[in-house]
Amino acid sequence: MQEKVLILDFGSQFTQLIARRIRELNIFCEIFPFNSNKFNVDEYKAVILSGSPCSVDSEDAPKPDLSKIKGKKPLLGICYGAQYLVHFYGGKVGASNTREYGRAKLSKVDHSEEFFTKINEGSQVWMSHSDTILELPKGYKNIASTEDVEHAAFKIEDEDTYAIQFHPEVYHTTEGKQILENFLVKIANVEQSWTPDSFVDSTVSKLKEQLGNDKVVLGLSGGVDSTVAAVLLDKAIGKNLYCIFVNNGLLRKNEFESVLDQYEHMGLNVKGVDASARFLKALEGISEPELKRKAIGGTFIEVFDDEAHHIQDVKWLAQGTIYPDVIESVSVTGGPSATIKSHHNVGGLPDFMKLKIVEPLRMIFKDEVRRVGKTMEIDPELLGRHPFPGPGLGIRILGDITAEKVRILQEVDAVFVNGLKKWNLYDDVWQAGAMLLPVNSVGVMGDERTYEKVVALRAVSSTDGMTADWVNLPYEFLQETSNKIINGVKGVNRVVYDISSKPPATIEWE
Numbered sequence: 001m002q003e004k005v006l007i008l009d010f011g012s013q014f015t016q017l018i019a020r021r022i023r024e025l026n027i028f029c030e031i032f033p034f035n036s037n038k039f040n041v042d043e044y045k046a047v048i049l050s051g052s053p054c055s056v057d058s059e060d061a062p063k064p065d066l067s068k069i070k071g072k073k074p075l076l077g078i079c080y081g082a083q084y085l086v087h088f089y090g091g092k093v094g095a096s097n098t099r100e101y102g103r104a105k106l107s108k109v110d111h112s113e114e115f116f117t118k119i120n121e122g123s124q125v126w127m128s129h130s131d132t133i134l135e136l137p138k139g140y141k142n143i144a145s146t147e148d149v150e151h152a153a154f155k156i157e158d159e160d161t162y163a164i165q166f167h168p169e170v171y172h173t174t175e176g177k178q179i180l181e182n183f184l185v186k187i188a189n190v191e192q193s194w195t196p197d198s199f200v201d202s203t204v205s206k207l208k209e210q211l212g213n214d215k216v217v218l219g220l221s222g223g224v225d226s227t228v229a230a231v232l233l234d235k236a237i238g239k240n241l242y243c244i245f246v247n248n249g250l251l252r253k254n255e256f257e258s259v260l261d262q263y264e265h266m267g268l269n270v271k272g273v274d275a276s277a278r279f280l281k282a283l284e285g286i287s288e289p290e291l292k293r294k295a296i297g298g299t300f301i302e303v304f305d306d307e308a309h310h311i312q313d314v315k316w317l318a319q320g321t322i323y324p325d326v327i328e329s330v331s332v333t334g335g336p337s338a339t340i341k342s343h344h345n346v347g348g349l350p351d352f353m354k355l356k357i358v359e360p361l362r363m364i365f366k367d368e369v370r371r372v373g374k375t376m377e378i379d380p381e382l383l384g385r386h387p388f389p390g391p392g393l394g395i396r397i398l399g400d401i402t403a404e405k406v407r408i409l410q411e412v413d414a415v416f417v418n419g420l421k422k423w424n425l426y427d428d429v430w431q432a433g434a435m436l437l438p439v440n441s442v443g444v445m446g447d448e449r450t451y452e453k454v455v456a457l458r459a460v461s462s463t464d465g466m467t468a469d470w471v472n473l474p475y476e477f478l479q480e481t482s483n484k485i486i487n488g489v490k491g492v493n494r495v496v497y498d499i500s501s502k503p504p505a506t507i508e509w510e
Contacts, residue, residue: 003028003045003190005030005047006032006041007030007050008032008033009031010051010054011054012052012078014051014170015050018050019365020367021177022180024177025185026193027191034064046190047074047075050080051128055131057087062084071161073188074161074183077162078167081163086133086137091134091135091140102127103127104126105147106125106146107144109143115153115155118175118178118182119175125176126167127166141154144164151165207236211237211358214315215242216317217307218243221388222251222255224370224382224385228361229318229320229361230263231378232361233318234267235376243268244270245272246303246304247276248279248300248392249276249406250394252388252417262382266379273307282298283394283400292391296391308355314355315355316355317356318358319359322364323362323363326363387430388433396434396508396510398437404491408492411488415481415488416433416457417433425473430465435509439454452494456496462502467501467503468502478497481495
């Protein structure tokens, strides 16, 4: 049975990063809100307490029940987790004189502790808190400091309980991954057996057991997630998998035909459905981003349901839901997280569809999906495709959507993406696309005045889409691309380049 680690989430923006770092160590882990009742602590080899935007002194401070964990399982508290282990066990936490945020250097490192094996004196760590630990409880031992933080790390004597005031999961903590490895491998003795191969074997086996001879329908999107999910299901149930690829009229130029051809060459049982007109009609007059997403999602369900009814005795709907979708749909308060945008996979189906849901990728991150796909020898070109939003160009056309606007954006997007490939820049970019803005600008072409559309180009680098930096594309490339768009795409006379990072901006404009 796969050994695993439990991460209790107190609402930190970095909790997903903790899980990603642990997965990079080939160790399986799961995240749950601290107050969830959906896990059995006995199933985990070690437990990690995340950070939190809350203060331990506040009335709404998260207060987990650690009676089955502390002193009984290896435990690591990070930031708020560290302060919790002090404040509620006889120590003292208070407001810091200065906000302790940013880079710091470890000092007074106790190298007699396995926790700091291979960690250098002066190692850079990342702080992000406004409270600080003023006094440790009895039986707690200080094992590291920084210039401004006396209790940067501590251990509880006679327990495998450790805590750190800094964040080992962020890249700015240069030896953070080593610290996590020391805790999980040296102290908690967790096996490093979580690999793409093991995931494929265990998932196919579980799917066979779960699905038996039942028929499954899957909506393919052309993206990495649904493709990898389809291949896993194909390995498990073969021709009992029925794939439907819907053209919502908001795909990239010629994407419907090219992706459908690619799927058929993979041996998947795929049916293509061109419902472009139906989607455009559903979107008539709608300009608010969330309403557009809902219109696109609702129409997709209707089209998909129509097609699914042509398959006799289908019992399951497969989805390419991945772990960030699942995590972001739940908050530590027990309700939905603050909605930045709707997730198209999470949340179930209308009652009328009467299908059970199967999600083979539900527990893995985007980069892990690609690693799993590589293990199954899926075409590298398909695995390397940039992420593309579920609502497609519908959320890259700001304002209402018309067939003419879709045509313009498809042409612009094709020039941009094909140019990235021609200049060997495509693989240096995590995601790229063009946005059609709801403004016209004055231009001059020949001796004539024009009043046409403005498009914004966007290219970002990222590992998982949670954070992203804009890519500094060569000026020569941007110049060539702008010229091609303005000269070749009727209706556009101005091109701009988006140099915003996430946060504070999102990757998509809507």
